[in-house]
Amino acid sequence: MTNIKIKHFPEKCYACKTCELICSFHHKKAFQPSISSISVERDHINGIWSWSLNDTCDKCEGEEQPLCAKFCFYDAIVIEEGED
Amino acid sequence: MSNFNISGGITGKILRVNLSDDKINVEDNKFAERWIGGRAISSWILLNELETNTKWSDPENCLIFGAGALVGTILPASNRTNIDTLNVFNNGKGSSNCGGHFSPELKFAGFDQIVITGKAQKPIYLFVEDGKAEIRDASHLWGKTTFETEELLKKEHNDNKIEVASIGPAGENLVHGSGIIVDCGRAAGGSGVGCIMGDKKIKAIVVRGHKEVKVANPEKFVERAYEAYQKIMKRPTAKIFRKKTLGGLVYNDAEQFDELWEMMHTVRNSQDVHWSREKRTKMMGKNGVGRFFKKIQACYACPVGCQPYSEIGEGKYKGAKGLGYWINSVMWSGKMDVTEPDASLKYHLRANQLGLDGDNSSVVMSWAFEAYEKGLLTKDDTDGLELTWGNTEAMMELQEKIAHRKGFGDFLADGVVEAAKKLGKGSERFAIHQKNQDTLDPYRLAKGWSLACATSPIAGRHMRGSLNLPIAFGPKGAKFNPFSYKDQPPMVFWELRSKEIEDIIGICVYVGTWSGVYALEPSDYVELTNLALGTDLNEEEFMLLGQKSYNIEKAFNTLHVGFTRKDDLPHRRFFEDPIQSGPHKGEKLDYDKYNSMLDNFYDLHGWDKETGWQTRETLEKLGLKDVAEKLANAGRLIE
Numbered sequence: 001m002t003n004i005k006i007k008h009f010p011e012k013c014y015a016c017k018t019c020e021l022i023c024s025f026h027h028k029k030a031f032q033p034s035i036s037s038i039s040v041e042r043d044h045i046n047g048i049w050s051w052s053l054n055d056t057c058d059k060c061e062g063e064e065q066p067l068c069a070k071f072c073f074y075d076a077i078v079i080e081e082g083e084d
Numbered sequence: 085m086s087n088f089n090i091s092g093g094i095t096g097k098i099l100r101v102n103l104s105d106d107k108i109n110v111e112d113n114k115f116a117e118r119w120i121g122g123r124a125i126s127s128w129i130l131l132n133e134l135e136t137n138t139k140w141s142d143p144e145n146c147l148i149f150g151a152g153a154l155v156g157t158i159l160p161a162s163n164r165t166n167i168d169t170l171n172v173f174n175n176g177k178g179s180s181n182c183g184g185h186f187s188p189e190l191k192f193a194g195f196d197q198i199v200i201t202g203k204a205q206k207p208i209y210l211f212v213e214d215g216k217a218e219i220r221d222a223s224h225l226w227g228k229t230t231f232e233t234e235e236l237l238k239k240e241h242n243d244n245k246i247e248v249a250s251i252g253p254a255g256e257n258l259v260h261g262s263g264i265i266v267d268c269g270r271a272a273g274g275s276g277v278g279c280i281m282g283d284k285k286i287k288a289i290v291v292r293g294h295k296e297v298k299v300a301n302p303e304k305f306v307e308r309a310y311e312a313y314q315k316i317m318k319r320p321t322a323k324i325f326r327k328k329t330l331g332g333l334v335y336n337d338a339e340q341f342d343e344l345w346e347m348m349h350t351v352r353n354s355q356d357v358h359w360s361r362e363k364r365t366k367m368m369g370k371n372g373v374g375r376f377f378k379k380i381q382a383c384y385a386c387p388v389g390c391q392p393y394s395e396i397g398e399g400k401y402k403g404a405k406g407l408g409y410w411i412n413s414v415m416w417s418g419k420m421d422v423t424e425p426d427a428s429l430k431y432h433l434r435a436n437q438l439g440l441d442g443d444n445s446s447v448v449m450s451w452a453f454e455a456y457e458k459g460l461l462t463k464d465d466t467d468g469l470e471l472t473w474g475n476t477e478a479m480m481e482l483q484e485k486i487a488h489r490k491g492f493g494d495f496l497a498d499g500v501v502e503a504a505k506k507l508g509k510g511s512e513r514f515a516i517h518q519k520n521q522d523t524l525d526p527y528r529l530a531k532g533w534s535l536a537c538a539t540s541p542i543a544g545r546h547m548r549g550s551l552n553l554p555i556a557f558g559p560k561g562a563k564f565n566p567f568s569y570k571d572q573p574p575m576v577f578w579e580l581r582s583k584e585i586e587d588i589i590g591i592c593v594y595v596g597t598w599s600g601v602y603a604l605e606p607s608d609y610v611e612l613t614n615l616a617l618g619t620d621l622n623e624e625e626f627m628l629l630g631q632k633s634y635n636i637e638k639a640f641n642t643l644h645v646g647f648t649r650k651d652d653l654p655h656r657r658f659f660e661d662p663i664q665s666g667p668h669k670g671e672k673l674d675y676d677k678y679n680s681m682l683d684n685f686y687d688l689h690g691w692d693k694e695t696g697w698q699t700r701e702t703l704e705k706l707g708l709k710d711v712a713e714k715l716a717n718a719g720r721l722i723e
Contacts, residue, residue: 014326014389016382017185022158022306029302031157033192034294041244042185044268044407045231047378047393071158071310073317073387074326 004059005080006066008051012076015042015049019068019077026060026067038068051076088117091618092300093153099195099217101210103284104143104202108217113196120617121153122588123179124633125197126168130177131636131711136643136718140170140178140280147280149190149198149249149289152590154616155384156191156297158309160316160604161592163187163384165249165266171275171543172260173499173521176641178275179542183383183592184267189247192293204285209237209250213292222287226256229437230265231406233288241290249289252439254487255282260499261444261522262487265436269391269407270383273441274545275521300618308615312608313387319601325594326380326389346668347530347552347566348411351418352473353450354516354657357526358666363423372425373409381407388594388601394429401430408432415524416442419450421473431483438487443545447522448500449482451515452492460509467491518544519641519651525550527658528673532564532572535681536580539652541637547593548634549580557582557597557605569677573684584630585609632706635689635698639711642697642720649696652682692722699723 023036037057041050060066069077094116100109115125126148138144150166165187171178190198194215207222225233233250247266254262255278262278263271272278299305316322345364349357366372376396382389395405413432422428435442455461456471463470467485469478469492485493496503500522504515517523518537523544527534530552540548551572554564558578564571582597585606594600610626613619621629641647654673662672686693690702699722703712715721 014380014382016384016386016389017188018158018385018387021188021385024296025158025302025306028296030296030298032294032296039245042267042381043244044381045235045405047381047395047405047407049381071313073313074382074389 022067093616102202103204123166126150127636151187155590161386176645180272182272184270209288254440263441299616305615316603353454356664406433416446427476443524527654577688581630584633
């Protein structure tokens with residue numbers, strides 16, 4: 001799955017962190033957000049949520065599709081064809 | 085006595101903090117093998133570790149933060165934090181619960197529960213990280229709002245990923261109706277949990293975790309959890325909430341659901357239930373509170389997304405911004421007949437900043453409005469405030485006065501029962517409380533809601549089985565007409581056990597059986613729990629565990645306060661004062677029918693109908709022989 005891109009649409013993101021959590025599961029078969037390739041931060045007072053993906057992302061090698069997109073029920077993470 | 089063999093889900097550790105001698109210990113979670121997790125564990129600790137004469141303000145009182153057993157896993161909406169302690173209104177069981185992102189972080193920090201005893205000499209905050217904890221000075225945070233506190237702590241820790249549960253000025257000033265605020269918008273209200281935190285001089289609990297939460301059957305658990313997400317998303321309301329959520333679908337559709345509004349609402353200190361369609365539309369129609377809506381922030385791992393972020397861009401309250409606004413917020417305004425949407429939103433946001441529980445404080449405030457209406461209070465008593473129905477300014481000012489215990493606010497700050505005692509003049513007659521705690525809820529129309537609130541072990545709160553709509557679940561073949569007395573006991577008895585399970589595993593009711601999208605049910609919970617924990621429970625055993633958990637709270641109240649059957653009846657206003665207007669004008673509760681309903685409810689529980697107390701036979705059947713012995717020793721068990 002190297003010829004795909006993981007795209008995040010901030011306007012659709014609700015900062016539920018499900019992507020961050022399931023990403024850690026891909027890496028470790030346990031739930032540990034601190035080793036996730038994704039990081040979500042929330043500023044509750046100003047209503048700003050930020051999302052980032054680091055270079056430990058292997059696009060969920062071995063899975064049918066990247067789990068972050070599979071578990072995003074807000075359609076904020078979308079898989080597109082092509083290289084990053 | 086069940087003995088569960090648990091191999092996943094929980095962290096297996098409990099953090100113990102004694103603020104009187106600064107001692108911090110980590111112990112094994114030996115309670116999980118009997119109680120799984122969440123509130124059941126916290127209730128069990130309180131039952132066994134508090135002397136029955138302990139008062140809420142004694143240093144011996146415990147304040148317990150507990151994560152559900154599946155919190156921190158990918159189970160949808162598994163993020164609930166249980167907060168358990170003595171109830172400041174009656175010294176019985178205190179319990180509160182909130183969503184957000186705090187509890188998952190607590191699990192990643194390595195703990196299932198934090199148990200705090202003692203009192204600090206000066207303001208402190210507790211920093212919990214990766215299996216350790218530190219008591220830190222919070223003198224510089226004392227007096228700050230919850231918003232300011234979170235912002236300052238994030239700066240000081242140089243870490244935006246810390247999670248904070250804090251109190252505002254209300255908790256610091258020991259206002260009885262004060263809550264604990266998480267995520268600057270998720271409020272654990274009721275029982276005065278914020279007051280307990282203030283009494284112990286704890287400004288905040290800060291958690292940060294880098295550890296893992298393992299489950300027993302990882303692949304199967306994730307597969308089954310994914311099915312649970314899909315089940316939620318297939319429900320008709322799942323995607324509507326996130327678009328129109330101001331406490332849910334109903335409240336943006338003010339012109340619809342007339343009957344539900346009648347059942348849910350209380351107006352002018354519960355004198356009425358009817359709020360005209362015109363008033364509802366003004367508050368919740370297109371130009372109501374919804375016009376300030378900007379976006380949604382979801383709780384941890386939740387696909388529903390029910391928490392609005394709003395900002396007021398015009399008028400007197402311009403610049404007010406923040407998270408949340410629920411049906412409760414509408415009810416607070418209805419209590420004082422205020423129909424200004426911007427004021428109502430500001431009032432909600434300010435309650436979160438002050439750490440004031442709007443459910444409690446709106447009751448005592450509306451009591452004061454009624455006392456003013458009846459001429460029992462005058463401007464000389466109220467610092468010049470004109471407490472006339474619909475007076476927005478008075479509502480806003482009184483909120484500040486209560487939180488800071490200033491002037492007339494101090495008179496109201498211990499709750500409606502104490503305020504009425506001080507005023508006298510017959511004002512006790514309309515001091516709306518249940519088991520001494522101010523109660524927001526409606527009691528006249530939806531009988532299942534009424535029964536569950538009246539009998540709730542946490543005193544007049546609606547999160548213990550209350551019902552007003554026919555639900556998709558419940559016992560097979562049960563009928564449900566919300567207005568019927570006969571239909572309620574089996575449904576409430578079923579729902580309260582389901583709710584206990586939800587709080588044991590830490591899943592939100594909005595994806596469960598009680599409210600929101602009505603998707604997951606006990607059969608889902610048991611499968612997911614078995615895969616996560618490695619247990620071999622069946623649905624019946626799980627419901628029984630829920631029943632046991634409820635019975636611990638019941639026993640706690642019998643031991644500590646001695647509540648009896650009379651304390652399970654609603655306030656006399658609901659029996660004596662008929663609804664004043666609208667389609668249900670003239671209706672009130674029927675005393676005999678209500679008592680028959682209560683008899684049926686006690687029968688289902690296997691409790692004694694005369695006293696309302698538990699029986700040896702029932703407790704032994706539930707495997708709670710040790711609880712029966714405690715009650716027998718106190719002379720409060722029916723043999």
